[in-house]
Amino acid sequence: MEEIVFGIGITALAGALATVAGAAEDTESDIGSQGDPNSQVQLAPQMGYIHRIFNKAIAGEPPAYGLWVALGAGLAWAFMAMHINPILAIVLGSALAVFVQGVYATTAYLGRTASLAKFGQPVYIDILKSMTTVTMAHAFIAIFATVAMCHLMISALGHPFPLPLLGLVWGIALGAAGSATGNPFYGKERQYQEQKFGAGVPISASGNIVRYAEAGQRNSLDNGFFSAKLGGPASGICFGLIVFFELWRTVVFEPLAAGWGAVIVGVIVILIFAIIDRYIEVWARKTFGPYVAPEEASS
Amino acid sequence: MSALGGPAQTAGVQSPTGMGLAISIILIIVALALAFFLVQMAGLLALVGIIIGGVLIGFGVHFVPVGGAPAAMGQAPGIATGVAMLAAGAGLAGLFGGAWAAPLGFPLALAGGAIGGGLLMAITCTMVNVIYIFGMGIPAASGKVAKDPITGDTFPEYKSQGTEGHGLPFISWVGGVVGGALGGLGGTLIYLELLDIYQAQMPALLGATVEQIAPIAISLAGVFAVGMFLMNAVLAAYNITGTIEGPHDPKFKRFPRAIIAAAAASAVAGIFAIGLLELVGVF
Secondary structure, eight states, rough: OOOHHHHHHHHHHHHHHHHHHHHHHHHHHHHOOOOOHHHHHHHHHTTOOOOOOOOOOOOOOHHHHHHHHHHHHHHHHHHHHHTOOHHHHHHHHHHHHHHHHHHHHHHHHHHHHHHHHGGGGOOOOHHHHHHHHHHHHHHHHHHHHHHHHHHHHHHHHHSSSHHHHHHHHHHHHHHHHHHHHHIIIIIIIIITHHHHHHSSSOGTTOOOOOOOOOBBBBBBHHHHHHTTHHHHHHHHHHHHHHHHHHHHHHHTTTTTTHHHHHHHHHHHHHHHHHHHHHHHHHHHHHHHOOOOSSSSSOO | OOOOOOOOOOOOOOOOOOOHHHHHHHHHHHHHHHHHHHHHHHHHHHOOOOOOOHHHHHHHTTTOBBOOHHHHSSSSSSSSHHHHHHHHHHHHHHHHHHHHHHHGGGHHHHHHHHHHHHHHHHHHHHHHHIIIIITTOOOOOOOOOOTTTTTTOOOOOGGGSSSOOBBBOHHHHHHHHHHHHHHHHHHHHHHHHHHHHHHHHHHHHHHHHHHHHHHHHHHHHHHHHHHHHHHHHHHHHHHHOOOSTTTTTGGGGGGGHHHHHHHHHHHHHHHHHHHHHHHHOOO
């Protein structure tokens, strides 16, 4: 019994760490425009819209986070093998991984933006200096929380995978959850804030992203401020729920029915999410109703 | 990946070519023969398992509703990320569950892997709809079919002007969960087959007990399973070319070509994974 209570505590802690990681990951990727909306940041200058948005999308979020988290986990694992305290080892490993992320962000911004020189898009050195450090700070939180979560899974819950491999697995899952949940909010609601709420962006408006803020030109810190209100927390909840339910069903229900308890509970949880999804889908159809074209074209 | 440019993509069935089919079959037969030659019957059976695992992954990826960049602007239905990436996220979460349940037996580990992948997709797809509905005020509308094959909901009147549809209809949600489950099942199958091979060969090779070699065997099998997962997911993504809404999308019918490619690629990669220790033993 004590073992199960301990397992539930670790599960809750891992879920909380995953929630923080997911929120930080999405905010970091939105500040860096690393998710799919980067296509618009890259497209805008080609359509004549010069902007001051950071752009480091030379890899998708899942492989990029797979690399950074695996790197942080691998270094932490090596430090732990040198008998360094696990918490210090995870901090050191994550910090070193963040330097790789910083180098990646710098070269990606310079490379992607320089490729737009023929369309008149300048490389802003002040943007590079102010945004890179902010993405690094968010990336540190995401990497540290994920590596700490992986360490808990191994040392407290007894997962057989070594720390670097677990870092790769959960790093990719973190990027997948964060990009899936957070991208539409950043892409549609922020970059196309001038478009009507409650409708998709017409393809004819592609590239015409919002480039001006309350005062002066908009930059990626403004975007981070915006997406931290919903896209980031929603991504955090998504990744937190994934980690929590994955661990919870195993820790609590695996002892039942010779191990099949965890599988049965997993199926039940999937069915519950199916009901929630269907409920909000019907709710949206009833509440918002069919599409009504605006009187004036918004593009 | 922009909705604006690029050559027109051919939707619907794209059958495998005769040459591709013949080369794939030859590669698979050669790999199976090598597996039998290197590790006898156990190697042959393990490679068959790996090929089945790869095929499950390649097939499963076709179910996952991925809208890519246009989905992030509410211009196309699906999840706003890459095909291979999302499928890999789900499949590897499944592998995590499957590897954890491995000591409890083969069927339980496979079921655990499938449920792990399905669970990730169920939660992700639901949260995607939460963002579309509560963050953007957009109801789901498929661009490929007028009516949801499961719920019977009609879509054309909900589709915004100038878009190909948006959101995640229920059929896409179901497709995502099925795709995640198949990916988790395939990844776990590859892992278990390789683990069996390594646990049988390593003690003799290294002069150690099964318990002593367990960390190395688990790490090697895990790394190969992750690698083969990514390989098959990317192959399937090339077959899909861009975006897919799920099992109701005409592009779904292209899956036979991906299955053949996944089988051939898994056979070739699998023989390297199986023959690794034999190769190490030679030196």
